[in-house]
Amino acid sequence: MLALILRFALRNPLRHRLRSLLTLAGLTIAILAFGLLGTVVSAWYAGANAASDKRLVTRNAISLTFPMPLAYAERIRAIEGVTDVSWENWFGGVYKEPSNFFPQMAVEPTSFFRLVPEFRVKPEEMQNFLRERRGAIAGRKLAARFGWKIGDLIPIKGTIFAGDYEFILCGIYEGARSSTDEGQFFLRWDYLNERTRQLFPGRSDSVGIYLIGIADARDAAVVAQRVDRSFANSLAETLTETEKAFQLSFVAMTGTIVNAIRIVSWVIILIIMAVMANTMAMAARERTAEYATLKALGFRPGTVAALVYAESFALCAAAATAGILLTGPAARAIGSRLDNLFPVFQVAPETILMQIAAAALIACVAAALPARQAMRVKIVEGLRQAG
Amino acid sequence: MSGSAAPAPLIRIEHVSKHYLRGGEAVPVLADVHFDIARGEYLALMGPSGSGKSTLLNLIAGLDQPSSGRIVVDDTDIAGMNERSLADWRAANIGFIFQFYNLMPVLSALENVELPLQLTRLSARERRERALTALSLVGLADRVKHTPRELSGGQLQRVAIARAIVSDPTLIVADEPTGDLDRKSAEEVLALLLRLNQSLGKTIIMVTHDQHAAQAARAVRHLDKGELSALVENRA
Numbered sequence: 001m002l003a004l005i006l007r008f009a010l011r012n013p014l015r016h017r018l019r020s021l022l023t024l025a026g027l028t029i030a031i032l033a034f035g036l037l038g039t040v041v042s043a044w045y046a047g048a049n050a051a052s053d054k055r056l057v058t059r060n061a062i063s064l065t066f067p068m069p070l071a072y073a074e075r076i077r078a079i080e081g082v083t084d085v086s087w088e089n090w091f092g093g094v095y096k097e098p099s100n101f102f103p104q105m106a107v108e109p110t111s112f113f114r115l116v117p118e119f120r121v122k123p124e125e126m127q128n129f130l131r132e133r134r135g136a137i138a139g140r141k142l143a144a145r146f147g148w149k150i151g152d153l154i155p156i157k158g159t160i161f162a163g164d165y166e167f168i169l170c171g172i173y174e175g176a177r178s179s180t181d182e183g184q185f186f187l188r189w190d191y192l193n194e195r196t197r198q199l200f201p202g203r204s205d206s207v208g209i210y211l212i213g214i215a216d217a218r219d220a221a222v223v224a225q226r227v228d229r230s231f232a233n234s235l236a237e238t239l240t241e242t243e244k245a246f247q248l249s250f251v252a253m254t255g256t257i258v259n260a261i262r263i264v265s266w267v268i269i270l271i272i273m274a275v276m277a278n279t280m281a282m283a284a285r286e287r288t289a290e291y292a293t294l295k296a297l298g299f300r301p302g303t304v305a306a307l308v309y310a311e312s313f314a315l316c317a318a319a320a321t322a323g324i325l326l327t328g329p330a331a332r333a334i335g336s337r338l339d340n341l342f343p344v345f346q347v348a349p350e351t352i353l354m355q356i357a358a359a360a361l362i363a364c365v366a367a368a369l370p371a372r373q374a375m376r377v378k379i380v381e382g383l384r385q386a387g
Numbered sequence: 388m389s390g391s392a393a394p395a396p397l398i399r400i401e402h403v404s405k406h407y408l409r410g411g412e413a414v415p416v417l418a419d420v421h422f423d424i425a426r427g428e429y430l431a432l433m434g435p436s437g438s439g440k441s442t443l444l445n446l447i448a449g450l451d452q453p454s455s456g457r458i459v460v461d462d463t464d465i466a467g468m469n470e471r472s473l474a475d476w477r478a479a480n481i482g483f484i485f486q487f488y489n490l491m492p493v494l495s496a497l498e499n500v501e502l503p504l505q506l507t508r509l510s511a512r513e514r515r516e517r518a519l520t521a522l523s524l525v526g527l528a529d530r531v532k533h534t535p536r537e538l539s540g541g542q543l544q545r546v547a548i549a550r551a552i553v554s555d556p557t558l559i560v561a562d563e564p565t566g567d568l569d570r571k572s573a574e575e576v577l578a579l580l581l582r583l584n585q586s587l588g589k590t591i592i593m594v595t596h597d598q599h600a601a602q603a604a605r606a607v608r609h610l611d612k613g614e615l616s617a618l619v620e621n622r623a
Contacts, residue, residue: 001505003511004502004505007493007494007498008493008494011493011494014493015492289489290489290491293485293489293491294502295474296448296450296477296483296489297483297502297503297550298474298475298477298478298479298503299474299478299505299506300471300474301470379445379450379451380445380450383450383489386486386487386489
């Protein structure tokens with residue numbers, strides 16, 4: 001019986017090729033759009049998803065824009081459960097044009113790359129970076145975006161730290177995973193601090209965030225509390241959280257946009273669901289005499305309904321396959337144009353699962369009403385429609 | 388006089404009435420129809436449009452339920468059966484032949500003939516063998532892979548006949564089996580039905596308004612305004 005149902009499901013859509021083709025095209029585009037919008041949402045969370053559960057981030061409790069003293073580093077290092085400490089400042093300069101945006105961080109060079117091993121730098125390039133105070137390390141995608149090579153001079157105009165800077169590209173890091181952000185630019189914190197001391201002495205020896213390594217991820221909350229307690233009632237009280245929570249706080253700022261994208265993606269599914277339901281309803285109406293004949297021959301109403309569901313699933317499965325296969329190349333094409341906005345733009349396995357689930361949902365909902373009608377076809381009335 | 392009783396009829400139609408509800412009003416179609424059909428009979432039901440002949444056929448075939456009365460087929464009262472039981476009963480006992488063939492357009496001739504066997508426990512191989520035998524019997528052994536759109540009207544009806552006989556049913560019901568056919572094809576179909584009745588002993592009830600088709604049957608009954616006339620034997 002299953003073979004028979006499959007036979008009907010695969011052959012029936014071929015009876016109205018144009019209609020089936022248009023429905024398939026619509027379904028494919030909807031599944032593709034759903035996947036791409038899902039990928040945009042994933043890209044929003046890429047930083048949080050790539051965060052290590054063995055890293056904490058400490059910032060000024062008032063706001064991220066308020067700095068903390070450099071002296072906190074040694075006090076943090078002494079706290080129980082802390083294995084390593086690094087610090088960094090958001091540099092935020094302009095490379096040639098403001099539109100050439102990319103994240104620029106002034107990092108403590110040795111401890112930072114020790115704490116963030118997913119940024120892989122060749123040993124000789126790291127040596128050059130540690131030797132050259134004006135040195136910088138760029139991500140592979142960023143270097144490719146601007147055509148930078150090792151040894152290039154990269155002029156950046158400071159905005160937060162005013163002045164003209166010229167960095168020497170000492171290394172290009174690669175991500176340990178495909179989901180690692182390869183679009184960042186790192187300069188040396190000590191060099192920036194030296195320039196700041198010359199130009200704005202009051203702003204030197206201050207740190208934007210501390211990156212803290214911990215031995216056991218399960219101790220994250222306890223260690224965070226210990227850090228914040230250490231600086232309670234000081235001039236710069238701290239707020240310590242996991243790296244993931246820190247990243248998610250940025251996502252939360254744009255939560256409305258993310259929610260809007262999610263809503264739009266489901267609206268697309270709803271629209272195509274209505275289109276598909278219409279196609280299935282037309283098909284079922286045209287086959288009333290066939291359903292009546294099958295019932296006359298002794299087939300149960302459930303079998304007749306199964307024919308409708310099977311056809312709906314066959315169409316949706318074909319569209320889902322095409323849509324999912326197209327999502328990867330489309331995401332790559334879009335990602336390459338949006339790499340300054342979304343450094344990681346990859347189709348996540350969860351997105352593919354959601355596409356499959358959406359296709360299954362469309363198939364089920366679209367077939368529900370026509371299947372019910374097919375089940376309820378009165379044999380005598382249905383047979384009258386033959387001929 | 389012999390003391391032996393006459394053989395029990397295959398079908399007993401006992402005081403059957405049927406009406407439809409149209410706009411809240413009961414429209415009578417059959418009124419107190421009462422007659423028997425013997426096993427091995429080949430009966431033509433004739434009558435003008437709206438006379439109730441197709442309704443009567445549908446009731447006998449278990450496609451519809453009478454408003455009152457009993458229909459007993461091979462000792463089974465089908466008038467009181469629920470939809471599920473009726474479906475099983477039809478699958479096991481009735482072979483259908485329709486005016487417009489009612490074949491599945493997406494299935495080949497062989498697959499169409501196999502359809503009723505899908506409801507049995509036969510293996511795929513057995514189903515195929517039986518369907519091939521049925522198609523051979525109607526002279527279409529060389530058309531097994533053809534889909535309905537690749538066959539002529541006469542061939543389509545012969546496929547439908549093969550489908551009707553493939554499960555070896557107790558009764559074959561044919562609703563205007565020659566109504567959509569040219570004269571030559573109609574003759575072929577009528578000859579085939581006669582052969583099924585005479586050679587294989589199949590009981591056939593055929594609804595027709597074609598006098599020529601009715602003459603091919605062994606007996607004829609006329610229906611008019613829901614009332615049945617006496618049996619007219621065509622030949623001994």
